[in-house]
Amino acid sequence: MTTSGDRSGAGMPVPAPSFTHLARLSDDTGLFEHARHAIVRREHGYCTDDVARGLLVASREPEPSAQVLGLAECYLAFLTHAQDGRGAFHNRLGHDRRWTDQPGLGDWWGRALWGLGTAAARNPADWIRTEALVAFSRGAARRSAAPHAMAFAGLGAAEVLRRHPGHAVAGALLDDAAGAVGAADPDPRWPWPQQRLSYASAALAEVVIAAGHLRGNAALLADGLRMLTWLCEVQVRDGRLSVVPVGGWRRDGARPRHDQQPIEVAALADACATAATITGDPAWRIALGRAVGWFLGHNDLGMAMWDPATGGGYDGLTPHGPNFNQGAESTLALISTLQHARQRS
Template sequence: MKIAYISTYLPKQCGIATFTNDLIQSIDHQDSTITQHVIALSDQPYSYPGEVVFQINTHQQLDYIQAAHFINENKYDCVVLEHEYGIFGGNSGVYILSLINQLHMPLLVNLHTILEKPNIDERAILIEIAKRASIIVVMSSYAIDLLQKIYHVHENKIRLIPHGVPAFDYKQDIAKEQLHLAHKKIILTFGFIARNKGIETVIQALPKVVQEYPETIYLIVGKTHPNVLLESGEEYREYLIELIKEKGLEQHVLFVNDFVSTEALTTYLTACDIYITPYINEAQITSGTLSFAVGAGAAVLSTPYWHAKDLLADGRGILFDFKNYKELKNILIDLFDNPKKLEDLRIKARHHGEKTTWNKLGHSYTKLFKNLFLAPLSPDTKTKIDRLESFPKFRWDHLDRLTNHVGIIQHATFATPNYREGYCLDDNARALLVSLMQHDAFGEKATKKRISTYLSYIYYAQREDGLFHNFMNFQNEFLEETGSEDSFGRAIWALGYLFNTAPYNDFYQLGSLIFFKAVPHFENLKSIRAIAYTMMGISEYLKQQPNDERITELLRKLAFKLVHEYEASADEDWKWFEPVLAYDNAIIPLAILMSNKFLNDDKLKEIGFTSFYFLENIIMQNGFLSIIGNQKWAKQNQNMSKFGQQPIDVTATVLLFREVFEITKNNEYFEKMIRSFEWFLGENDLKLPLYDHHTKGCCDGLETYGINRNQGAESTLCYFISYITIYKELNIKLQVEE
């Protein structure tokens, strides 16, 4: 049996690295036939031991994908993920999702942090991890409640295994002698030093204690947390030193500024009389230091954070209130005054600790691994959009939030309109298209007002010569004389769609006026995407006026412009219209296939399908859509960029698969159309949804750091163009099946 651990690892000075090392040794002690390897998260070069077989540069997203390939190729029977948000790259550690979702074997997850009030990314990431996991291991009963209430994890998937501890011999006198602290009353705190540890509370409690018990020594064992060192250096430690001087405790408080070995730590814990975790807030679900102290049979005092309330229940320790040094002082004096009470605490802690040694917990993990190996638990099945009842509801909330009497605002800061960026023709054309599609699909009366608003913007943006302005500021001043060709093409696409769907004749007449005023410029277009959009608009028009020979001939001329570009760039391996795959790629073969319904040309059909197959093989891999990011366009024989992926490309891909399905009637393309839409819902490289069920908007893209949480007009409109397309196709297909 082969196990792969995804974790930080020794010699990195990190609690999770130590945990993983201890777990591996405990498993090896239980069953030496199990092969155990580590996929190590590295923020710098380390001299790793032999069990580390692959290293992930924490901040290199591609490393996570390569690690998944390595694990799959080496056929591990189970993978163990040690999860803590901060050890993985991307926003809130999002990169780990691209690894675990490509694994072909059961996944066991040890959760070291579970947040009661996670941010959007933290919650989404943990939910996704829980979906993929076969088993989730937590270390306190309170963690089970959090997983169920906040992250909706089913109880059948959760296992409670306490944090493991070393085996202690409990020879306190010998340990004190080894530390040269014989006959001292030792109070101990250990772990990384940071302000949230609340060590000043103990220092403030000590003056009265040492006055009555001058043999008292408080040991603070541990280095300053690496993240704290980067941000503020030794500022906190220096503050503590000044506080010690102020209280006259120089002879009673000792720092051990080191990341001590397990062996040395065992000595400190065995020697101490009282162990204190004075953390200043309750939101800590697991504390390895607390577990170690109980395991060592120390009398443990703690503030009431989550793990402490759980672990110190039933008289295994004493809780005192956050930052309450007076209460702590009274407890310390009372315990020193009453040696029997102190000894009772130590005995209860010891009895509990004996049940949580690594040797005993190793048996629990070994049993889990073997159960997964013999009968692997399937991860949650993702909700697939294959029935109308599983489809999200269409809502105007966010689009209406972005829209005023002039038109739709193009950008948002998170979900709030950003007036500084004003309006653009592109988005008002898309908004017109969504409004027409929505009215056609659902017949909502209020949508007619929206159609009027967006059509009015396009009319206002058109110049006397038939071209268009694009950008307009919030003061309703156009910012350039002539807009881009792409914005021109998108306007023509929306206007073409209006010919078949206008709810009022007045809308039809105004749309026709704008469309034909722009027609003289069709032949002058040079941008292949502008040409493609214009061809789509013409094709929509010809559905309503199929005998318009003049417009049909214009369509032919535009189509063969694309043929010319294809023949200039394509070769035996590169079947595309440019030497790069850039943005909105699927729109080009889509336009050719749409236009060929009216042109019926074998060459167009061949190029349309050849370029479609070429693009499909690049963007549809591993069962989900992975479009080309705009960080670096994909050139011939070069790797494409995974980020930032934009909703505009997804919408074009949905429309392309819809078109190919309608032509071929091959259900494979219907399924790929659905899978492409699910990019918005989390079936993407980061495995996170971009559609926001709260705001009813769509986030702007997948970036290297995670989700771009701004919800601009383009992204939300692209989501709803895709949405309505899928809804209509599902409706039609279901009617046919019935």
């Protein structure tokens, strides 16, 4: 990967990840999905999608506090309760502690496996690793028809394989996840395997990179790196990160810039961190720095996308400024990206 004109905000002071607002959004059941500014909106309940991401970031902490370990325990209990006997997951739980849906294999299944796989590989508590691996293995026997769900699940499988290289169920899932993403297009103007960039696109490139590396497939690894290189390049404007907005981009369509979502930035940071670790190429750390800079104000509007007073991440960047609500998804995206910032030194 090559870079030029880096203006990623590398000179900005980068705060340490804070779990203060995540704890504010959590109770003894799980993690509430929405907030009005920094105040939790309990009426919207909980979702597996966010709880899984919560388990992921809590398990990534190298020296977690008692508070963070407690959050991981809570989130793991939620996910094991959400999982049925065949490995599918409920997604939505009301504040009355009743599920509002049937178990399924959508994105929330994939993210649940990503969170469980990360906990099984990285959490410092032995019993959390053990229980998470049991739940992961049950869910990893299933398959989703959705490429994004498969990509998220495959990233969980990659985490398991890094700790347990002989885990056959994780290996098969990672292979199938890369296959679900599809082959990179040979056209350098649009090498993406799909006709549209939608949400968390970098996760698709990351799972191809991880599969190529962990399964010893050099061609697959090269494809994934080419996809990610292009994705980084098309999301830079005037030296700053300007990510695909919530409406997405089509191959031959217009490329609007708003509303930008923190999940896009976090997905890019995840993928660039993985590429940096695998390749050792310092250019990936420059790309990661742009993702960190986006939250700190090096974005299209020059406005910070987090609240230092609460530790919460803002829900989106609109043409008029930040959406100041501090829900779970955006706060988790902030924490995840700041965790990767530690690797830039």
